[in-house]
Amino acid sequence: MAARAQPATKPHPRHHVTAAFRDAGMTALIALGVFLPLIGFQTVTNIRNEIVLTTRWPLLFTLVAIIGCGRLCYALAIDPWLRRRAMKPVKAEVPAWRAAVGKWFVPFAIGFVIVYPPLVLGLVGFRGALKWVDNFGIQILIYMMLGWGLNIVVGLAGLLDLGYVAFYAVGAYSYALLAKTFGFSFWILLPLAGCLASFWGILLGFPVLRLRGDYLAIVTLAFGEIIRIVIVNFVALTNGYAGISGIPRPSFFGIPFNADDDGFAAVFHLPFTPVYRTIFLYYVILALALLTCYVTVRLRRLPVGRAWEALREDEIACRSLGINTTNTKLTAFAMGAMFAGFAGSFFAARQGFISPESFTFLESATILSIVVLGGMGSQIGVATAAIVMIGGTEIMRNLDFLKDIFGPTFDPTQYRMLIFGFAMVLIMIWRPRGLISTRSPSVFLKERKSISADLVGEGHG
């Protein structure tokens, strides 16, 4: 930077500082105006049940001071730094270490998730491992799989689906009801649940695929709610709000995970602990998630995958090329629903208990935000977003040390959605098209160049 000439338009330093202070002052004033009624005054009910107005000046002024100082900091230090960075010429060459990371990242990541349970077992022992493998491992992998499944519908085909959780619910209830009623094993019911979910996907698809954009989003949202409300009200079949309990758990090739003489621990001459089942479930969901990813990556390179992406780019052009857009959309819906069905039946088998509470709109929204946050269409982006979002919420449950700072009544999980929303806003400012926004072409003549997000369509529904 030293060798470069100073830009001609650079303002005089003192003028710059004055402007920064004025800016900070204005910001603090606005903050004062906003927070004065919200924080400055408080109404409390006293012992005689009267409302009394109290003031909280110290808190108000602390907040206003923090905001003013923050703005000053931004104007004096962060903003000039950002400007300097924007003016630096962009290096066209990708540095060697980044190319190497890009090349080895996927094998390394897959290797890591495979050795993760033994690693955790070695580090924290049997007692602590349950939390790490179950809450972090399995939970994240379920959402990763759902994210990858929805990515087919939203990311590749560009159809905004707000009711994805419906297919997850279909998968879960299919497994729960069929396993309890007929006693079929998990491995038979897993593909069956996938088929049933994709059947429902097609059934929903037929009437709604004429719709586009907002209208499609609303109808899929409604479908998600319909499935949930049917589950709530069809008490004779689904037991309503009470849910279904005692769902058979998957066994290890016929050997159950229990403390009996023919249980897993006894057969392999190991001391009994529930961790074995958890680790087994971890590998099951890992295999299912990797299958989802593998199939999606393969489909992208097949004509059907290319047709999905072409559909997202321009539906009319697709029709002019002889592509049956209805069938293409239906396959996208069916594939996405099938993976949700797999994930749902796994979820039921893992929990042993399901109720409509697990299939609310919030779940759909979470899965959709994983896809959007990760970058629509990007497998690695969706995986990263699932780790950040689900791992992040799990970590929020484990921030007990914050109680030492904010007092024993402070519960960090209460602030979960607030922090979550804040993080979403930040990411949308910093990366409006998701963490990985570039598109990698499915076929190339000489070299694979990634495509900037500015050109890639977002779909019209």
Add this chain to the structure above:
Amino acid sequence: MADAADILLSVEHLTMRFGGLTAVDDLSFAARQGEITALIGPNGAGKTTVFNCITGFYKPSEGRLALRHGDASAWAALETLTASGKRSGKADGGALYLLERMPDYLVAQQARVARTFQNIRLFPGMTVLENLMVAQHNRLMLASGYTLLGVLGFPSYGAAERAAIERARSWLDRIDLTARADDPAGDLPYGAQRRLEIARAMLTEPVLLCLDEPAAGLNPRESAELNELLLSIRADGLSILLIEHDMSVVMQISDHIVVLDYGVKIADGAPSAVRNDEKVIAAYLGVEDEDVAQVAAEVRA
């Protein structure tokens, strides 16, 4: 059908109404095998509506749009096919398709009528090569066993995909875009996007290529290159139906011109005949019918 010998597409009594507005009124014309047929007319004459009817994007209010594959003797079956209520029928030397009965994607897939758009409709976020691969969707879909064999990694699909890439590459050479094959289509300059859209339409292996204002927005040099490209496509034996405003393109390359004004055909014939037609001149200059003779005389003077 008197001179049915080499007619490829026959448009009979085509009428298209949008509510109270009649965009195309009782239009009949024919496009012959191996010829470039141009459809011209002032703005709002209904040219693009005719195109949308032929390619199945609109369902005509009235009329018959028949396309033949193979031998000219296929025309003999036209009336039987129309009466049968079917979309298409095999005839002695080929097949007949009634385009007004087919949805848009089947017009492209079965009747093999390809089209381009007035406002370019490429897949901007996909590479040039990917655009050309999407055009071969139906052929590749078959080769991948409707995705099933492809997912399982059967070798037959790999071979089909390589062949498709080869076909795409030969078209890239022809439109001079091989060097940019791996760039996103949205990054190409305007003229190159036009050429790519034509190549993409050609890769659906059509019998009739419909081009909606292919020379719009091109500079004279690009326009001349386009003429060459279209003539070379015709030399391969393909028939072209063309909407165009650029008279240098229309007059130089078309074999047959149909002129529309307010949805009605006002002239139909060889370029030299149409050029001197009084009604055509009047339509383009926007003159009332009574003054046509006078204006025509002035133009010639």
